[in-house]
Amino acid sequence: MAQTVFLEAINQAIQEEMRRDESVYILGEDIRRAIYGATADLLSEFGEKRVLDTPLSEEGFFGAAIGSSLVGMRPVVETLTSFMWVAMDQLVSQAAKMRYMFGGQATLPVVFRASMFYGAGSAAHHSDRSYPMFMNMPGIKIIVPSNPADMKGLLKTAIRDDDPTIVFEDGTLFGMRGEVPDNSELPGEELLVPFGEARTFREGTDCTIVAIGGAVNHSIAAADQLAAEGISVEVVDPRTLVPLDKKSILESVEKTGRLVIADPAHKVCSAASEIASIVSEEGFWSLQAPIQKVASEQVHIPYTPSLEKHVYPDAPKIIAAVKRTLES
Amino acid sequence: MEIDRDILLLMLRRMWMIRNFELKVMEVHSAGEFSGAAHPYIGEEAVAVGACAALEDTDYITGNHRSHGHPIAKGGRVDKAMAELYGRVDGYCKGKGGSMHLADYSIGILGESGILGSSVPVAVGAALAAHIRGDKFVSMAFFGDGASNQGALHESMNLASIWKLPVIFLCENNQYAVTTSYADTVAVDHVSDRASAYNMPGMLVDGQDAIAMYEATAAAVARARAGEGPTLIEGLTYRFEEHSLGLGRVARGAYRAEAEIAEWRKRDPLDILEKTLTSQGIATREECDAINAETVAEVEKATEFARNSPFPEPEDLFEDMWANPIPLP
Numbered sequence: 002m003a004q005t006v007f008l009e010a011i012n013q014a015i016q017e018e019m020r021r022d023e024s025v026y027i028l029g030e031d032i033r034r035a036i037y038g039a040t041a042d043l044l045s046e047f048g049e050k051r052v053l054d055t056p057l058s059e060e061g062f063f064g065a066a067i068g069s070s071l072v073g074m075r076p077v078v079e080t081l082t083s084f085m086w087v088a089m090d091q092l093v094s095q096a097a098k099m100r101y102m103f104g105g106q107a108t109l110p111v112v113f114r115a116s117m118f119y120g121a122g123s124a125a126h127h128s129d130r131s132y133p134m135f136m137n138m139p140g141i142k143i144i145v146p147s148n149p150a151d152m153k154g155l156l157k158t159a160i161r162d163d164d165p166t167i168v169f170e171d172g173t174l175f176g177m178r179g180e181v182p183d184n185s186e187l188p189g190e191e192l193l194v195p196f197g198e199a200r201t202f203r204e205g206t207d208c209t210i211v212a213i214g215g216a217v218n219h220s221i222a223a224a225d226q227l228a229a230e231g232i233s234v235e236v237v238d239p240r241t242l243v244p245l246d247k248k249s250i251l252e253s254v255e256k257t258g259r260l261v262i263a264d265p266a267h268k269v270c271s272a273a274s275e276i277a278s279i280v281s282e283e284g285f286w287s288l289q290a291p292i293q294k295v296a297s298e299q300v301h302i303p304y305t306p307s308l309e310k311h312v313y314p315d316a317p318k319i320i321a322a323v324k325r326t327l328e329s
Numbered sequence: 330m331e332i333d334r335d336i337l338l339l340m341l342r343r344m345w346m347i348r349n350f351e352l353k354v355m356e357v358h359s360a361g362e363f364s365g366a367a368h369p370y371i372g373e374e375a376v377a378v379g380a381c382a383a384l385e386d387t388d389y390i391t392g393n394h395r396s397h398g399h400p401i402a403k404g405g406r407v408d409k410a411m412a413e414l415y416g417r418v419d420g421y422c423k424g425k426g427g428s429m430h431l432a433d434y435s436i437g438i439l440g441e442s443g444i445l446g447s448s449v450p451v452a453v454g455a456a457l458a459a460h461i462r463g464d465k466f467v468s469m470a471f472f473g474d475g476a477s478n479q480g481a482l483h484e485s486m487n488l489a490s491i492w493k494l495p496v497i498f499l500c501e502n503n504q505y506a507v508t509t510s511y512a513d514t515v516a517v518d519h520v521s522d523r524a525s526a527y528n529m530p531g532m533l534v535d536g537q538d539a540i541a542m543y544e545a546t547a548a549a550v551a552r553a554r555a556g557e558g559p560t561l562i563e564g565l566t567y568r569f570e571e572h573s574l575g576l577g578r579v580a581r582g583a584y585r586a587e588a589e590i591a592e593w594r595k596r597d598p599l600d601i602l603e604k605t606l607t608s609q610g611i612a613t614r615e616e617c618d619a620i621n622a623e624t625v626a627e628v629e630k631a632t633e634f635a636r637n638s639p640f641p642e643p644e645d646l647f648e649d650m651w652a653n654p655i656p657l658p
């Protein structure tokens with residue numbers, strides 16, 4: 002096991018997949034010089050044809066990535082969530098719909114890696130956590146890793162998957178260190194994390210916290226503090242939102258009888274809402290208390306730290322929510 | 330340019346196939362055999378047929394809502410196309426795409442897009458794959474004068490030019506976007522004038538003349554295959570029918586003068602090609618008529634095929650969402 006930083010995990014996943022499969026290539030803005038860090042050293046190893054710096058033309062190069070995937074390439078697009086807006090048509094009208102609309106003729110093994118730079122004074126135009134919008138639309142697989150090992154293993158799986166995938170990379174985790182197994186320690190000598198399998202970080206009996214992306218660490222911190230108070234909390238990270246491992250969530254709620262959902266995205270029509278609705282529909286009789294959502298407030302992201310810090314879920318908010326479920 | 334007799338006759342056959350397909354579609358659509366939008370290509374046949382005749386099966390095309398001409402021009406099957414319009418399982422897309430979304434991946438037809446301009450970056454992407462892998466195929470994006478104003482077009486032309494991608498941007502300038510004249514929406518005299526902004530050749534071609542379209546496209550394809558980059562071709566043409574079936578409620582004279590329509594109808598692309606072929610002794614009148622009659626019969630058979638094909642079953646609703654399937658939520 003090596004201690005690995007989140008960004009390095011991304012880099013390792015891309016590098017390993019580009020070595021393994023010549024059809025994998027990467028494109029995006031300023032990636033040759035690794036402006037965000039994840040693409041370091043790729044240019045020198047793989048050359049200019051497979052590491053493409055694009056112009057500021059998200060609609061154009063998202064579409065080009067999609068088109069190349071139709072004819073056998075496996076593009077990895079680097080972008081920010083907030084820049085996806087200008088290419089929404091390509092994501093929605095083409096990537097998500099093509100296969101179905103053409104009766105299964107189109108296969109689109111394309112990965113969009115979208116960084117979410119919230120929580121760092123980036124203001125409303127650079128802080129989007131937009132995965133709920135894509136969950137609402139069929140056709141794209143959605144991944145939100147919460148630690149370096151899952152980041153690496155899920156990205157490698159995404160690159161091999163034959164469907165369009167968006168990997169939402171949580172910028173609050175970029176500097177996070179975590180254990181990533183060395184390939185030599187692994188069966189098959191590589192780290193592949195399957196889609197649709199949640200991971201349980203803490204086992205507990207009093208309350209379940211389903212946590213997404215950057216909210217997982219806050220939830221683990223909350224669970225540790227609550228443990229000191231004698232409250233036993235289970236922390237479940239779905240890891241992929243499409244497909245969603247609802248079985249693990251329902252089983253955990255069946256055990257604990259209480260549910261808090263911690264999600265850095267806006268709270269309306271969100272992943273948190275969807276999970277709450279699934280548990281209400283299918284796990285209602287397990288519940289001993291109302292479900293609590295701890296998600297971002299329904300405002301835009303303000304620039305000033307004095308306001309921004311109030312927007313997102315954090316350990317104190319999650320602790321308060323767990324305690325509310327225990328009041329009844 | 331000396332063009333093979335086979336190619337010339339193939340062009341004539343495909344143009345008649347499109348014409349007769351569209352006439353049949355108009356007939357059965359107005360008889361209520363299927364519903365949904367359908368955009369006739371009548372009058373514009375020479376554009377797609379001339380352009381696609383310069384392509385191989387291994388080359389790619391993408392297109393738009395005026396979607397029957399492109400696949401037929403590329404060698405697609407009229408029975409599967411007609412069955413798709415009827416929403417049947419034997420349709421190209423098993424009834425999931427309909428008129429505006431025909432595709433045939435076995436011969437490089439990557440699909441028609443109902444969102445205009447949207448399929449152009451996709452064509453650029455196919456060309457990008459050729460560029461990365463060193464393959465020799467080219468790709469061609471069909472779009473209208475209306476769609477030429479989309480940002481996607483401009484991003485695509487710039488991308489294709491900086492990377493010298495083997496793309497042909499093929500504008501079908503039929504001079505209107507529904508009821509809006511291109512003169513009111515395009516800031517230059519011709520869409521092809523925009524090529525200079527992207528440092529690529531722009532060619533203005535008589536879109537009623539299949540041979541002219543073929544020659545222009547063949548030159549662009551040669552350029553593309555030689556690694557010299559993209560070309561913008563504008564086929565100047567005219568749609569003889571209404572924008573879309575069932576849109577008769579917009580009076581024709583309200584946006585296109587009857588005299589203008591009559592003037593353009595005199596330049597029927599089928600007449601023009603047949604005149605060339607017969608006057609140059611390439612085909613006789615009888616041979617041309619026989620080709621027409623054969624395509625009428627083929628379209629008739631295709632229509633029977635479509636009528637006899639079953640509708641998809643309810644469980645088919647959930648098929649074709651994913652290449653690597655996942656459980657339904």
Ligand SMILES: Cc1ncc(C[n+]2csc(CCOP(=O)(O)OP(=O)(O)O)c2C)c(N)n1
Nearest residue numbers: 395443444445473474475476503505506507
């Ligand atoms: C993005 C988008 N905007 C608007 C429409 C509605 N629409 C359908 S056809 C059409 C006109 C298209 O004109 P043009 O590109 O010249 O193609 P033509 O119909 O003349 O072949 C419009 C506006 C659409 N389908 N997609």
Ligand SMILES: [Mg+2]
Nearest residue numbers: 473474505506
């Ligand atoms: Mg037009």
